[in-house]
Amino acid sequence: MLTDVTTDIKSLTREELATVFNRWRQPAYRVAQLLQWLYLRRATEWDAMTNLPKTLRDQLKGEFMLQPLELVRKQGARDTTQKFLWRLTDHSLIESVLIPANPALYGEASDRHTLCVSTQVGCAYGCKFCASGLNGWKRNLMPHEIVEQVLAVERWHQRETGREKSEGRNADGALVTGAAAAPAPPPVRLINNLVIMGMGEPLANYDNLLKALHILNAPWGGGIGARKITISTSGLAPQIRKLADEPEQFRLAVSLHGATDEVRSRIMPVNRKYPLRELTAALEYYRSKRDRILTFEYILIAGVNDSLPQARALATLARRFQAKVNLIPYNQVEGLAWDRPSEAVCEEFLAVLEKQRVIATLRREKGHDIDAACGQLRLKTERELASTT
Ligand code: SAH
Ligand code: SF4
Numbered sequence: 267m268l269t270d271v272t273t274d275i276k277s278l279t280r281e282e283l284a285t286v287f288n289r290w291r292q293p294a295y296r297v298a299q300l301l302q303w304l305y306l307r308r309a310t311e312w313d314a315m316t317n318l319p320k321t322l323r324d325q326l327k328g329e330f331m332l333q334p335l336e337l338v339r340k341q342g343a344r345d346t347t348q349k350f351l352w353r354l355t356d357h358s359l360i361e362s363v364l365i366p367a368n369p370a371l372y373g374e375a376s377d378r379h380t381l382c383v384s385t386q387v388g389c390a391y392g393c394k395f396c397a398s399g400l401n402g403w404k405r406n407l408m409p410h411e412i413v414e415q416v417l418a419v420e421r422w423h424q425r426e427t428g429r430e431k432s433e434g435r436n437a438d439g440a441l442v443t444g445a446a447a448a449p450a451p452p453p454v455r456l457i458n459n460l461v462i463m464g465m466g467e468p469l470a471n472y473d474n475l476l477k478a479l480h481i482l483n484a485p486w487g488g489g490i491g492a493r494k495i496t497i498s499t500s501g502l503a504p505q506i507r508k509l510a511d512e513p514e515q516f517r518l519a520v521s522l523h524g525a526t527d528e529v530r531s532r533i534m535p536v537n538r539k540y541p542l543r544e545l546t547a548a549l550e551y552y553r554s555k556r557d558r559i560l561t562f563e564y565i566l567i568a569g570v571n572d573s574l575p576q577a578r579a580l581a582t583l584a585r586r587f588q589a590k591v592n593l594i595p596y597n598q599v600e601g602l603a604w605d606r607p608s609e610a611v612c613e614e615f616l617a618v619l620e621k622q623r624v625i626a627t628l629r630r631e632k633g634h635d636i637d638a639a640c641g642q643l644r645l646k647t648e649r650e651l652a653s654t655t
Contacts, residue, residue, distance in 0.1 A: 275330040276304060276410035276417075279477065280486050290325060300326075301486045308417045308424075310334040331355075335411070335418040344426070350419060354411060358404060360384040361464055362415040364457075380459040383415040385475055386466025391500050393523075394533045395567060397599045398465040406471040412478035415464075416457055416488055423456045460490050463498040463519070469505035476512065483514060492516050498563060503540040503548035510555040518552060519561040519592075520545070525579035529571050549587055560589040566615060567596045568607040577618035584624040591619055591626040 278286070283297050299317055303309040312323045312332055326332075335352040338359065342348035348364045363382040389396070390403035460482065462468045468475050479495060482488035496517040499506065509518065524530030530537040540548075549560065562584055566572045584591050593616055595606040607615075612628055619626040 273330055274408065274410035275300075275326065275332055276413045276481070277408055277477070278330075279480060280484065286329075290322075292322060296322065298486070305417070305481075305487045305489075308421050310421070333410075333414075334421070335414045337418070337422065340422075350415075350422070352415070352418065354387070354407075358387040360387060360407065360411070360415075362419060363464065364419055378458045379456050380461055381416055381419055381457045382461045382463045383412055384464030384466055385412060385462060385468040385471045389466050390470065391467050391534070391536050393500065393521075393535070395523075395565065395596060395599070395602060395604050397602075400599075400601070403466075406474055407466070407478075409474050409478040409481065412475065413481050413488070416460070416482060416490075420456045424454075455489065458490055458494055460495045461498065461519075462496065467500055467502065468497050469499045469502040469509070472505055472508065479514070479516060493558075496561070500534060500536045501540050501545045502536070503544045506545075506548040507551050510552040515556060515558065517558065517561070519563050520549065520589075521565075522562045522580070522583070523565050523567075524571050525576050525583055529576060533567070533570060546583070546586075553587060560587050562587075562589045562591045563594065564591055565594045565596050566607050566612055568605045568611070570604065572607045572611055572615055574614070574618055577615045578622075581619050581622035581624050584619065584626075585622060589624075591624055593619075593626060593628045595629065 275283075280297060280301060283300065284294065287294070287297050287300075296318065300315065303315045303318075307314075309315055310332065312327050315323060318326075333355060335354070337350060338353045339351040340348060342364075345366055347366070350362045350364070352360050352362070354360065361384055365380040365382065367378055367380075384407065386406050387404035388402050389399040392399040392402075462475065462479075475497070479492075479497075480487075482490050483492050483495065492514045493516075496519050497509070498519040498521060500521045506518070506520075509516070521534075522530070523533060524537070527537060527541050530542065537545075553560065562580070564571070564580060580591065583589070593612065595612055596604055598605065606612075616626055616628045
């Protein structure tokens with residue numbers, strides 16, 4: 267019955283789909299056809315899946331949702347950082363940020379695009395400087411809502427560049443149906459680098475996140491390499507250990523923002539639950555399990571964490587874990603009193619790290635003119651909506 271249809275098809279793995287199709291006595295190749303429509307063609311309607319028999323499409327329609335994200339607002343010019351605000355079926359708002367190739371941050375120079383995705387509506391962790399936590403936590407995103415952020419941005423890009431070819435038609439433009447009719451060649455993929463740094467604490471939505479990343483990583487799904495996927499956490503020590511035990515080699519970034527408990531606890535309440543001793547023990551475990559690069563994110567906030575003793579303590583931590591450090595001058599959030607340090611202070615902080623032979627970058631590009639830090643566009647839109655009602 268239609269009213270029972272609550273699971274979106276993009277929350278299912280290939281194995282789960284295979285089980286469903288097996289139950290429906292469908293041949294195995296139908297699963298591959300469906301996956302092509304979902305993740306290569308990025309179909310938004312069942313009836314576009316022209317090489318699936320109508321009876322099967324109707325059965326799918328009766329069992330599953332196929333819901334694209336609704337674009338509410340977009341900020342940023344093409345070829346620069348662009349921010350997307352999406353509305354979910356329950357009217358919650360979430361954000362994704364598309365970042366053009368940026369060799370200094372995550373990965374090598376290339377024409378790749380990085381997408382920053384959200385994992386929750388709001389955030390429960392209440393870091394003092396962050397817009398995402400300002401209105402608290404509303405709910406976890408379902409796997410398909412995480413997966414859809416990638417697909418919806420790629421759909422948008424495809425429309426923009428006019429590259430879309432009519433779905434389910436052969437080279438002559440004639441409709442093709444039936445098992446033998448393979449879909450047209452896949453559209454070009456835009457995103458090959460993913461950072462889980464949008465709204466929410468990813469490791470607090472662990473199971474849904476891991477399922478979404480499994481789908482986005484799989485060759486039958488998003489096809490994004492595990493090493494091109496970076497999960498950012500405010501430091502949930504038990505989940506970091508759990509992540510270390512996963513078979514997929516996702517990268518980990520830790521939002522440190524303070525190199526001593528005193529400074530960190532002042533701006534990140536999570537540090538009281540998992541102080542640096544516990545966090546670093548979990549990171550030791552993570553490093554022992556997999557030999558890979560760890561990143562420390564460090565926002566520079568004027569007069570809070572930008573002193574030279576903090577830089578030296580950060581250098582010590584980074585050396586201990588052979589971690590790369592990303593320094594990010596604070597992006598001002600409306601209504602919050604924090605500010606970024608001067609350029610000279612940022613450069614001096616960087617110099618201390620470099621002197622200690624820590625690999626570090628200082629973000630100098632201006633994303634802040636479009637509220638590029640997570641949660642800010644949503645906050646702004648919600649405030650605007652509130653003031654008009
Ligand atoms: N909850 C996770 C991931 C989302 S936040 C985490 O905290 O790591 C992603 C990154 O944006 C974090 O490093 C966070 O500290 C940073 N951030 C939040 N507000 C910011 C702001 N106003 N300016 C710059 N970076 C900010
Ligand atoms: Fe949540 Fe991360 Fe923002 Fe902290 S920085 S409130 S953990 S989204």
